Amino acid sequence: MSRQAVGFAVSDMKKSRSDLEETASKFEARCGRIFIRAVMILLPLLVLDYFSPFFWFHRRSEIEREFPVQVVRKPKPYIMFGGEKNGTLGEDIVLNERGYRGKQPSMPKPAGEFRVFVLGGSTVFGGEPPIPDLLEEQFRKSGSENVKVYNYGVVSSVSSMELSRIVFEISELEPDLIVMYNGGNDILVPQRYDPRPGYPFNFIVYENNPLLESNVRSYPTFNLLLYGSNLARSLFPHYFVRRFVPMKEEREKAGWGTDEWRDEIADKYVDNLAKAKKISKAFGAEFIAFFQPMVYYKNSLSAEETSYHHHLEWQEHSVGVRDRIFEHLRLPGKESAPLLVDLSDIYDGVATAIFIDAIHTRQESKPAVAAAIHEHILRKFRIK
Numbered sequence: 001m002s003r004q005a006v007g008f009a010v011s012d013m014k015k016s017r018s019d020l021e022e023t024a025s026k027f028e029a030r031c032g033r034i035f036i037r038a039v040m041i042l043l044p045l046l047v048l049d050y051f052s053p054f055f056w057f058h059r060r061s062e063i064e065r066e067f068p069v070q071v072v073r074k075p076k077p078y079i080m081f082g083g084e085k086n087g088t089l090g091e092d093i094v095l096n097e098r099g100y101r102g103k104q105p106s107m108p109k110p111a112g113e114f115r116v117f118v119l120g121g122s123t124v125f126g127g128e129p130p131i132p133d134l135l136e137e138q139f140r141k142s143g144s145e146n147v148k149v150y151n152y153g154v155v156s157s158v159s160s161m162e163l164s165r166i167v168f169e170i171s172e173l174e175p176d177l178i179v180m181y182n183g184g185n186d187i188l189v190p191q192r193y194d195p196r197p198g199y200p201f202n203f204i205v206y207e208n209n210p211l212l213e214s215n216v217r218s219y220p221t222f223n224l225l226l227y228g229s230n231l232a233r234s235l236f237p238h239y240f241v242r243r244f245v246p247m248k249e250e251r252e253k254a255g256w257g258t259d260e261w262r263d264e265i266a267d268k269y270v271d272n273l274a275k276a277k278k279i280s281k282a283f284g285a286e287f288i289a290f291f292q293p294m295v296y297y298k299n300s301l302s303a304e305e306t307s308y309h310h311h312l313e314w315q316e317h318s319v320g321v322r323d324r325i326f327e328h329l330r331l332p333g334k335e336s337a338p339l340l341v342d343l344s345d346i347y348d349g350v351a352t353a354i355f356i357d358a359i360h361t362r363q364e365s366k367p368a369v370a371a372a373i374h375e376h377i378l379r380k381f382r383i384k
Contacts, residue, residue: 124153
């Protein structure tokens with residue numbers, strides 16, 4: 001190769017090297033700009049995400065804020081969940097050693113005490129004072145000073161969980177009378193959450209715990225990473241429900257929205273009460289159940305209550321299941337049916353606002369329920 005050709009080759013190599021260095025420099029500068037822009041975008045988001053729980057990003061409902069999950073729905077074996085032992089709600093409500101609100105039954109049982117346990121959901125748990133306390137006050141006014149009423153309400157509880165609670169917790173406490181005040185959660189939970197009749201509240205979430213997922217390809221790594229962001233959970237809650245919970249598929253399997261599905265809800269509820277009555281008898285206690293009121297059953301709605309009542313399909317569902325429940329109680333072969341008192345229409349004719357949402361009532365409305373429960377108990381049972 002001639003000296004001139006070598007010179008050209010060297011020159012070309014230098015030029016190529018220069019071009020490569022220039023290209024690398026441009027690429028490095030571009031990457032730097034992208035990195036700086038990413039930091040400028042992500043850093044404020046990370047800061048906002050970190051501080052958002054302390055300020056305004058709370059998408060939880062008023063009920064969820066009033067009853068924090070970590071205090072009132074602490075996982076427990078067999079009964080699904082219950083209150084936290086010695087848990088606190090604000091400054092006023094302290095749960096007892098057993099995780100329930102109010103006084104706890106002492107053992108051995110004091111001589112002469114007539115012991116009443118009231119089971120239900122948040123409508124039993126909540127109130128200042130709650131319905132069980134108002135019921136005990138009714139007994140005191142009627143001269144039954146020996147009657148002690150214990151609040152065994154658990155937020156979001158359904159009748160199947162209350163049946164378990166009788167077996168695993170109340171049976172050992174020498175009950176004389178077991179009272180259920182429920183029905184609302186048994187009807188509303190399958191409509192809005194886990195669609196399978198008789199299942200505990202949101203059992204579908206427990207079933208889809210990613211720790212139970214053995215297929216690595218199915219593990220929701222990216223979605224769990226996003227779920228670590230308070231902003232993402234607050235702004236896109238339905239996205240995570242779709243990604244973590246096969247709600248659509250389970251609704252299809254359960255026949256959600258069909259007459260057969262509503263029949264099954266009613267039948268599960270009636271069967272749970274029938275079993276609760278038998279089990280209560282086995283432990284030497286009487287049993288009575290009260291079907292609770294909801295805004296969908298009230299015939300005179302205030303303007304405020306109308307806003308809770310706007311979901312027509314929820315009203316049709318709630319009324320339809322209630323009617324089926326009392327039809328099932330009258331079916332042949334239901335000789336062992338429980339004693340169920342219908343209080344769903346207790347607020348009929350009251351034009352003022354009673355409900356603060358679909359199922360919870362104002363405090364001033366609770367004494368009417370306690371008085372009705374007291375009246376039916378005195379009518380049906382002999383209080384020693």
